[in-house]
Each structure stands twice: as structure tokens, then as C-alpha cells.
Amino acid sequence: MLQKIQETADFLRSKISTHPRTGIILGTGLGNLVTQITDKTEIPYQTIPNFPVSTVEGHSGKLIVGKLGNVDVLAMQGRFHYYEGYDMKDVTFPVRVMKALGIDTLLVSNASGGVDPNFEIGDLMIITDHINLFPEHPLRGKNFTELGTRFPDMSEAYSKDLIEKARQIAAKHKIKVVEGVYVGTTGPTFETPAEYRYFRAIGGDAVGMSTVPEVIVANHAGIRCFGISIITDLGVPGKIVEVSHEEVQQIGNSVQPLMTLIMKELIN
Numbered sequence: 001m002l003q004k005i006q007e008t009a010d011f012l013r014s015k016i017s018t019h020p021r022t023g024i025i026l027g028t029g030l031g032n033l034v035t036q037i038t039d040k041t042e043i044p045y046q047t048i049p050n051f052p053v054s055t056v057e058g059h060s061g062k063l064i065v066g067k068l069g070n071v072d073v074l075a076m077q078g079r080f081h082y083y084e085g086y087d088m089k090d091v092t093f094p095v096r097v098m099k100a101l102g103i104d105t106l107l108v109s110n111a112s113g114g115v116d117p118n119f120e121i122g123d124l125m126i127i128t129d130h131i132n133l134f135p136e137h138p139l140r141g142k143n144f145t146e147l148g149t150r151f152p153d154m155s156e157a158y159s160k161d162l163i164e165k166a167r168q169i170a171a172k173h174k175i176k177v178v179e180g181v182y183v184g185t186t187g188p189t190f191e192t193p194a195e196y197r198y199f200r201a202i203g204g205d206a207v208g209m210s211t212v213p214e215v216i217v218a219n220h221a222g223i224r225c226f227g228i229s230i231i232t233d234l235g236v237p238g239k240i241v242e243v244s245h246e247e248v249q250q251i252g253n254s255v256q257p258l259m260t261l262i263m264k265e266l267i268n
């Protein structure tokens with residue numbers, strides 16, 4: 001694995017001339033932020049050695065390196081989901097490569113179902129913490145001390161400092177944000193009403209199918225993290241209706257610009 005990480009990092013270094021310290025992982029369909037990146041170099045995932053091969057035809061994402069405002073960034077448009085069949089080492093491989101490239105701050109976005117009864121569809125939720133319900137842990141197996149410690153601390157998986165700054169940015173622009181705990185589960189089914197109740201009962205505010213693996217590996221690597229989740233549907237008793245991927249994407253699209261604004265200012 002160490003050799004693969006180096007190989008991939010060397011390949012990417014040969015393609016880019018900057019040294020970004022900020023990494024961004026954008027949820028499926030949440031690529032709006034990318035339109036704000038200038039001086040772009042785009043590198044399709046399928047051309048990157050050792051990157052997982054996409055399971056969805058025509059939907060392989062890309063790495064975008066460029067400037068967001070004045071800051072050099074490296075963004076992943078599209079991520080690898082556990083439900084697609086990758087194992088956790090593949091899902092989190094790009095984060096390891098980011099670390100090798102010198103990334104020290106990671107911003108992530110995703111769509112999720114709200115289980116906090118105070119949430120509304122279209123809310124932006126600053127992720128304050130997570131609960132990992134994936135059946136496979138990304139750090140299971142031999143630990144390489146080059147990558148991080150055997151038993152990583154997770155007491156501040158999402159940087160308090162970045163959360164506070166994001167609060168201030170949202171307040172300044174009068175953007176409504178909520179805050180909460182993201183429960184990461186495999187999918188690909190959306191939840192039954194009983195499952196939504198369970199996620200609420202264990203302390204969750206929203207549930208989704210991504211992010212937790214990448215944030216675990218980032219913390220292992222000493223990368224500070226920040227995440228925003230778009231609440232695209234509600235798993236709240238009395239408010240549960242049929243959900244579809246299309247609706248999730250539609251709601252995601254409509255509030256993306258606000259999320260982009262927060263992310264961009266936070267980065268700068």
C-alpha cells in the first residue's frame with residue numbers, strides 16, 4: 001500500500017505545478033464548487049494509477065487542481081462509495097494520496113436524510129461529529145506508522161476551529177445552518193422508518209452513505225476535517241415519504257450555491 005500511495009502521488013506531482021494544502025471531496029452531484037476553481041488542471045480518475053475503477057459507466061469522477069480564490073486546492077469531484085463494492089482501503093485511498101501530497105485540511109460534502117425533528121429539507125448541516133456504522137473499518141489490518149498511529153484519537157474528528165469559522169461565515173451571509181451528528185451507513189437502500197428511528201435513538205441527526213471512512217483515514221493521517229451535509233429528505237416520524245435518488249440530487253442542487261459560498265470563504 002505504501003508503494004502504491006507513493007506511485008500515485010508521484011504521478012500527480014508530475015501533472016501539477018502547485019502544492020495544495022487543502023483537499024476537497026464533493027458528494028455525488030455536488031460539483032458546484034468546482035465551477036469556482038480557476039487555473040484548473042483536471043485529471044480523470046481512470047487515468048490515475050492505482051485509483052479505484054468506477055463501477056458506474058460514464059460516471060467516473062475527476063481530480064481538479066487549481067485555485068479557489070487565492071488558495072491552491074485539490075478537489076475530488078465524485079467519491080468512491082462502499083456500496084459500490086469497493087473495500088474500505090479503496091474508498092479511502094485518495095485521502096492517503098492527499099496526505100502524501102501535503103494536504104493538511106480536508107473539506108467534505110454529502111447529501112443525507114435528516115432524523116432530527118427540527119430539520120427541514122434543504123437545510124445545510126455542519127457536521128459536528130459522526131457515528132461509524134460501516135461494517136468494515138478502514139484502518140483494520142496492519143498499521144503502518146508512516147501513515148498514522150495504531151489507535152487514533154477521534155475526540156475532535158471535525159475541527160472545532162473550522163466549525164466556529166463556518167458558523168461565523170454563515171451568520172455573516174444570513175445563511176441558515178443547522179449542526180449535528182452524521183451517521184454513516186452502507187446503503188444503498190434508503191432507510192425504513194424503524195431504521196430512521198434507530199439512528200435518531202443512538203444520537204444521530206442525519207444519516208448518509210459516505211464521508212465517515214474518509215474522515216477516519218484523514219484523522220489517522222493528522223489531517224483536520226470539516227464537513228457539510230445537505231439534508232435532502234427527512235427520516236422523521238410523520239414526515240417520511242418515498243425518497244428517490246433524483247429528488248436527493250434535485251434538493252442537493254438547489255442549495256449547493258450556499259454550501260459553495262461557505263466552503264469557499266472557509267478555505268480562504
Ligand code: HPA
Pocket residue numbers: 111112113114187189190191207208209232233235243248
Ligand atoms: N439515507 C441515507 N442516505 C441518504 C439519505 C437518506 O435518507 N438521503 C440522502 N442520502
